Amino acid sequence: MEGTYQMPFQSVAMWEKRLGTPIPGSHVFVAEHEGRVVGSAGLFPFGSSPRLRHQMGFGISVHPELQGQGVGHALLTAVTSLADDYLGLERVVLEVYVDNDRARALYERFGFVHEGTQRMVALRRGTYVDGHQMARLRPR
Amino acid sequence: MEGTYQMPFQSVAMWEKRLGTPIPGSHVFVAEHEGRVVGSAGLFPFGSSPRLRHQMGFGISVHPELQGQGVGHALLTAVTSLADDYLGLERVVLEVYVDNDRARALYERFGFVHEGTQRMVALRRGTYVDGHQMARLRPR
Numbered sequence: 001m002e003g004t005y006q007m008p009f010q011s012v013a014m015w016e017k018r019l020g021t022p023i024p025g026s027h028v029f030v031a032e033h034e035g036r037v038v039g040s041a042g043l044f045p046f047g048s049s050p051r052l053r054h055q056m057g058f059g060i061s062v063h064p065e066l067q068g069q070g071v072g073h074a075l076l077t078a079v080t081s082l083a084d085d086y087l088g089l090e091r092v093v094l095e096v097y098v099d100n101d102r103a104r105a106l107y108e109r110f111g112f113v114h115e116g117t118q119r120m121v122a123l124r125r126g127t128y129v130d131g132h133q134m135a136r137l138r139p140r
Numbered sequence: 141m142e143g144t145y146q147m148p149f150q151s152v153a154m155w156e157k158r159l160g161t162p163i164p165g166s167h168v169f170v171a172e173h174e175g176r177v178v179g180s181a182g183l184f185p186f187g188s189s190p191r192l193r194h195q196m197g198f199g200i201s202v203h204p205e206l207q208g209q210g211v212g213h214a215l216l217t218a219v220t221s222l223a224d225d226y227l228g229l230e231r232v233v234l235e236v237y238v239d240n241d242r243a244r245a246l247y248e249r250f251g252f253v254h255e256g257t258q259r260m261v262a263l264r265r266g267t268y269v270d271g272h273q274m275a276r277l278r279p280r
Binding site: 005006049050051052055090091093115116117118119120121122123124128135 | 194258
């Protein structure tokens with residue numbers, strides 16, 4: 001959970017429920033390695049307004065021991081294909097800690113562009129830290 | 141609704157419910173003028189995560205015929221007082237269309253700072269338009 005905005009110490013049951021029964025309108029993927037879930041990614045709606053439904057939020061996490069080995073790349077390939085080819089999303093939005101250079105570089109390879117920096121956006125190890133907001137528009 | 145991300149053609153009953161029974165954790169104000177509601181503003185939680193609950197989203201609307209007459213100023217005075225003095229929020233976030241200079245100037249007078257520009261963030265009169273994200277940190 002180090003690089004995410006998620007809470008630590010969550011129950012297995014909570015995560016089974018979140019991954020198994022996603023919130024309505026969202027799309028969740030998991031990455032498996034040797035029979036174990038080693039990462040997940042998803043698209044999440046911004047409320048129900050028709051004026052905002054051309055866009056979704058993106059979140060991803062990869063097991064710390066398997067980072068840098070293509071899990072994130074595989075998840076992003078699946079998610080961006082779904083977004084472009086089947087959902088027709090105009091815009092996908094994500095947030096990333098300002099010091100997470102590896103994640104940011106990965107997002108840029110998939111067409112995400114830095115749009116702004118949010119100050120004190122999340123609590124991490126007892127300190128409010130800044131996050132970048134990035135977005136990817138549908139390729140034309 | 142011109143300057144907001146809200147839908148037009150909403151029922152009176154929907155707005156009575158939204159203003160009368162706000163979503164849990166939110167705080168909603170209305171401005172009255174000669175017995176009529178001429179504006180509203182509110183603070184809205186970003187989900188339930190403890191890592192994000194130091195911040196809230198801000199939204200405001202003022203009747204078109206009464207804009208520029210202090211209604212927004214009065215609503216922002218009330219909302220920022222609540223945020224600083226009673227909620228202890230570290231961060232309040234809002235979004236504003238890039239061409240809404242008057243609203244942006246008002247927000248800046250209350251300490252909101254531009255943090256980024258979101259491309260194609262909302263549908264307005266049939267076109268996807270950009271919005272600025274602004275945030276106000278708690279005065280020290």
